Amino acid sequence: MNTLAEENYLKSIYHLSLTTQNVSTNQLAALLNTKAASVTDMVKKLADKQLINYARYQGVSLSASGEKIALQIVRKHRLWEYFLVEKLHFKWDEVHEMAEEMEHISSKELVDRLDKFMNFPKYDPHGDPIPDSDGNFNTHELKPIATIGVNESGIISGVRDHSAGFLQYLEKQQLTIGKKIKVTEIIGYDNSMILQANDKQIHISREVANNLLIVI
Amino acid sequence: MNTLAEENYLKSIYHLSLTTQNVSTNQLAALLNTKAASVTDMVKKLADKQLINYARYQGVSLSASGEKIALQIVRKHRLWEYFLVEKLHFKWDEVHEMAEEMEHISSKELVDRLDKFMNFPKYDPHGDPIPDSDGNFNTHELKPIATIGVNESGIISGVRDHSAGFLQYLEKQQLTIGKKIKVTEIIGYDNSMILQANDKQIHISREVANNLLIVI
DNA sequence: TAATAAATTTAGACAAGTCTAAATTTCCAT
DNA sequence: ATGGAAATTTAGACTTGTCTAAATTTATTA
Structure with missing residues (x-):
């Protein structure tokens, strides 16, 4: 579907979009641990695929389809974190790196069954809301x-x-x-x-x- | 640690080694869905890393360290298959592709806890033995x-x-x-x-x- | 508002992993 | 034992994602 790098870019843009409407090249470079020049290259590819909106020097934002993908990745990340803490008894400070890998497992059926297996949790171990199968999630006032x-x-x-x-x-x-x-x-x-x-x-x-x- | 491609090569060499002592370039190319020329390139890199034994035109075999890695991948594959069938209720014909992705999740601690969570199963849903944490497994006469x-x-x-x-x-x-x-x-x-x-x-x-x- | 600083993009290069086509080696049948 | 077929390797090229260094654009501030 999408490459690992593409998924990580979309996820990072999603997270940064929560506090900035137009995400800058430098912000992305810092979060992704890469260089601004690399971000520019990648961002052009994502724009070609219509996953983000991009205008030179103006930063990026997710398109509808890009956001949909990002939300599925966030969903997987948070469900796997929940699994690791609730089922495998990891501590809440131990699960992030593992979930960074697991969020890229592609099967949607798998993640939906995992969700059901754990009884449709609404929040992950850090209190972040878990998007449902359609990408909707609770937004309580924090x-x-x-x-x-x-x-x-x-x-x-x-x-x-x-x-x-x-x-x-x-x-x-x-x-x-x-x-x-x-x-x-x-x-x-x-x-x-x-x-x-x-x-x-x-x-x-x-x-x-x-x-x-x-x-x- | 090792790249995705390297892990897949080691795993394939492991499987082919069960019935051939020196695995040929063509056998690998067929199993990995790639071309013989690509296999030759990759095999040289694995030999440089001491993960396999390789002599031009003579095929390859796993080194001790290569086999150890291969067994950990096989262990992860089979444990995840067991998880998918026993916990998420997939059918035995549905789990292979998913496990192909999951076997590359790197954390050893994770797989050991998964093993414990499922009560240390000895065989996967297709009857294949699951190596334990040290790489040892049952070999019943089939x-x-x-x-x-x-x-x-x-x-x-x-x-x-x-x-x-x-x-x-x-x-x-x-x-x-x-x-x-x-x-x-x-x-x-x-x-x-x-x-x-x-x-x-x-x-x-x-x-x-x-x-x-x-x-x- | 002009000049300088900061951010971003472009240009050109590189590593990993793959490919096709050509060259080489091995194997097998006569 | 040798000639051709099959297997394998080499050569050269391509894609993805990255990098550094240089050029360009935007922002700031005097």
């Missing part, structure tokens, strides 16, 4: 803890930083998906926060507060 | 039904032809792994056989008898 004030509370529901280091830190602090937290104090000096969670006080930096997402 | 005589019996335990067409035929005749069969008659004219199986008489051609394997 906001960084940093955006709420003292005495406000919420439920940990996602992360903005998916790095193993951050996930391990959260695990150690028991700040995991589903936990209820309440902000008890904000330190004016560095904007760090003290949270009430698991019947304990936990002090988190501004950076952590920016990368940990809750629903209210 | 022989084609064609090699036994009237009134002799055995248990269906494997196939020599893995094509979907053959597997579907067997499924329809209920000649599946584990079934007990007895030869009640051999037709001299075309060497076809009449079997007693599932309390029924089943007439199979010589070709089928050659491709269906039993243990006695």
